[in-house]
Amino acid sequence: MLTPQGLKGKQFRITGTSYPRLGPPPRRGRRVLMVVGSLLALALIALGGVQVVDIFTGKAKHGAAQACASAHPSGHPAAAGKPLAAPSPGAPASGSAPAGAGASAAPSALGSPLPGVTAAPQPQTVTVNVLNSTDKAGLAKNTADELKKRGFTVGKVGNAPSALQKKVPGSAVLVAGQSGAGGAALLGAQVAGASTMADQRTDGSVDFVIGDGYTALLDPTAAASALAEALKPSPTPSPVPGSC
Incomplete structure (x- = not known):
């Protein structure tokens, strides 16, 4: 061991088996x-x-x-009604309901939407009133003749009430009561782009109101395909885990 000059090495000699601690002592924190x-x-x-x-x-x-x-206090989720189609943007919100199957007027105050259906009646059991709301002459008669060939029972044929004149921008609006939902679905498959509206009539008649976008009925094959698609039940979505 080296010691400074002038000092006695014995005084600084390390003895024993342990060495002094060279680092700081451990902290309690x-x-x-x-x-x-x-x-x-x-x-x-x-x-x-x-x-x-x-x-x-x-x-x-x-x-x-x-x-x-x-x-849901009742124990079951609230169920919403399923309309056949959305009302046409140009369709009126109120009017007078027809008194019977052979008479028609402007749609009455709208109630609940037409219920969804999974089956349609036979054409001969559906009385349809063909009304023309456009300024094109002869549309109501020609359409009524074609519907009669397809088996429908034709009621009133003529111009639509003044409340509907030139206010149906789509191809057609089908107006029926709750008991005419099946007939409305059957007629809706005969023309592309038709919409449905519910009124307060109690019979099964349907008003076929021709709109500005109407050209002609679909051919029978296309109408049958459209009807089959419309009668398919809506699929029930699978619940998301953790949701009600």
């Missing part, structure tokens, strides 16, 4: 942080274990079911 971190890690592990147990035991599904039940 570090130990406290390590203990706190360990406790937090254990708490997170315990929380994760509880959630895994809940998933496998079905407690989460039970809680979701209770939430859905509280959202």
